[in-house]
Amino acid sequence: MDFQQVLTLIIIAAILIVLAVLFTFIPVMLWISALAAGVKVGIFQLVGMRLRRVIPSRVINPLIKAYKAGLDVKTNQLESHYLAGGNVDRVVNALIAAHRANITLTFERAAAIDLAGRDVLEAVQMSVNPKVIETPFIAGIAMDGIEVKAKARITVRANIDRLVGGAGEETVIARVGEGVVSTIGSSETHKKVLENPDSISHNVLSKGLDAGTAFEILSIDIADVDIGKNIGAMLQTDQAEADKNIAQAKAEERRAMAVAKEQEMLARVEEMRAYVVEAEAEVPKALAEALRSGNIGVMDYMNYKNIDADTDMRDSIGKLSKNDHDEDDQQ
Template sequence: MLDPTTIILLVAIVIGLMLLGVLFTFVPVMLWISALAAGVRVSIFTLIGMRLRRVIPSRVINPLIKAHKAGLNVTTNQLESHFLAGGNVDRVVNALIAAHRANIELSFERSAAIDLAGRDVLEAVQMSVNPKVIETPFIAGVAMNGIEVKAKARITVRANIERLVGGAGEETIVARVGEGIVSTIGSSQDHKDVLETPDMISRTVLAKGLDAGTAFEILSIDIADVDVGKNIGANLQTEQAEADKKIAQAKAEERRAMAVAQEQEMKARVEEMKAKVVEAEAKVPLAMSEALRSGNIGVMDYMNIKNISADTDMRGSIGKLSGDHTDERKND
C-alpha cells in the first residue's frame, strides 16, 4: 500500500502533465520555437493574444516566416488584421514575394486590397510576369458588299496591378475586342480586303485603346482565323423581293375582290332594269286598251302595231335559227 507522500507526488505529476497538455494546446510553443529559429521575434504572449482573438497563429506566423526569409518588411499586426478581415494571408505573402523577385512595385496594402476585392493577387502578379492569352470565339461582321466575315482573335494581356481594384475583367476585354472586329469588318468596302489583310483588324482595334478602365493591359491582338460566312446582302434582297411579291399579291387580290363586287353590282342593276322593263311591258296592254277607249288610236292603228310586233318576233326567231345552224356547222 502506497504511503500518502507517494500518492501526493503521483497526483502532482498527473496534474502537472495535464497543465502542460493544456498549455501546449492553448499556447503554440512549437510555433514560437520555429519562429525564433527562423529569426522572427514573436512574443509568446502575442501568440496567446491571437488565441484569445480567435486568430489561428499558424495562419499568421508561417507566412510571416516566409516574408522574413524573403527579405520583406511585414509586421504581425498587418497579417493578423488581414486575417481578421477575411483575407488569405498566405496568398498575399506569396504574391508579395513573387512581386519582390520580379522587381514589381507592390505594397502590402495594395496586395491586401486586391485580395479582399475577391481577385487572386498571386495570379495577377504571375500574369504581370507571364502575360495571358485570351482566345475569343468566332465573331461575325458584315462588309459593305453584304458578305459575312467571321474572325477569331487571340488577345495577349498583362495584369495591371494598379487597376485590379475596380477594373473590368476578361469578359469586358473580349466584348470590346469583338465590338472592334465587327466595326472594322463593317467599315470594309469588300470582304476580300479583310481576307487579304486580316492584320488591319488588329491594328484598328489596338488603336482604340480598348483596355481603358480594365484590370489588364492589352499587349497584342492577333487574328487567328478568318472565314467567309453567308451572303447577307443577297439574303436580305431575296427576303425583300418575297415581301414585295406578297404585297403585290395582296393588292391584286384586293383589286380582284373589288372587280367581283363591281360585277355583282352591275348584275344587280341589270336585273333591276329588266324588272322595270317587264313592269313597263306589262303596262303596255293597259295603255293600249285605254287609248282605244279614249279614241286616241284607231283599230287599224292597233292592227298595224300588232303586225309590226309579229314581224319583229318572226325576224328574231329566224335570226335565232340561223345562229343555231351556224353553230352546228362549226361543230361539224
C-alpha cells in the same frame, strides 16, 4: 496503495490535463518555430489571437515566410487582413513574387486586390509572364456583302494599379470583337481582309481598348480568317421575295376590287330587270283599264296583239338564224 499515492496520482493527472489544455490553447510549438526563424512574437500575442478567434498558424506561418524573403510585414497587418476575410498566405506569396520580379506592390494594394475577389498572386505572375486570351470566331460583313470570320489572340499583361475596379477579360474580348467587326465592315471587299489580315490587328490595337480594364494589351494577332455566307446576296433575295409578295398582294387587291365591282353591276342589272318585270306586269292592268274606260277599242287591242305576235316571230327567226350560223362556223 495508500491515500498519499492516490493523491499524488490525482495531482499528476491534473497537471497533465492542465498542460494539455494549455498547449492546445497556446500554440507553443508555433511560438518556438517563430523564435527559431528570428520572428519576434510574444506568447501572449498568440493567446490574444486565440481570444480574437484568429487561427495563429494562418498568420505566423506567412509572417515567417515574409521575414525570410526580406519583406517588412507586421503581424497586425496580417491579422487584420485575416479578420477581414482575406487570404493571408496568398497575399504574402504575391508580395514575395513581386519583390523577386522588382514589381512595386505594397501590402495595402495586395490586400485590397485580394479582398476585391481577384487572385493577386495570379495577377503578379501575369505581370511577369503575359497571358494569351483567344477569342471565338468573330463575324463581320465587308462592304461587298461577304461575311468574314476572324479569330484573334490577345496578349495581355496585368495592370496592378487597375486591378481594383478594372474590367475583366470579358470586357477585353468584347472590345476586341467590336473593333474586328468595325474594321471588317469598313473594308471595301472581303479580299482586302484576306490579303492583309494584320490590318485588323493594327486598327484594333490603335484604339486603346485596354482603357479602364485590369490589363494592358501588348499585341493582337489574327490567328485565323474564314469566309462565311454571302449576306448581300441573301438580303437581295429576301428583298426580291418581299417585293414579289407585295406585288401579288396588290394584284389580289385589284382583282378583289374588280370582282366586287362586277358583283355590284350584276346586282344593278338584276334590280333593273326587276323593275322591267314589274312594269310588264302593269301592262295588262293598263290595257284592261283602257278597255273599260273606252280609251281603246277592240280593234286597237287586236292590232296590239298582232304586233306583239309579229315581234315574237321575228325574235324566233333571229334566234334560228343565229344558231345556224354558229353551226356553220363550227363545221
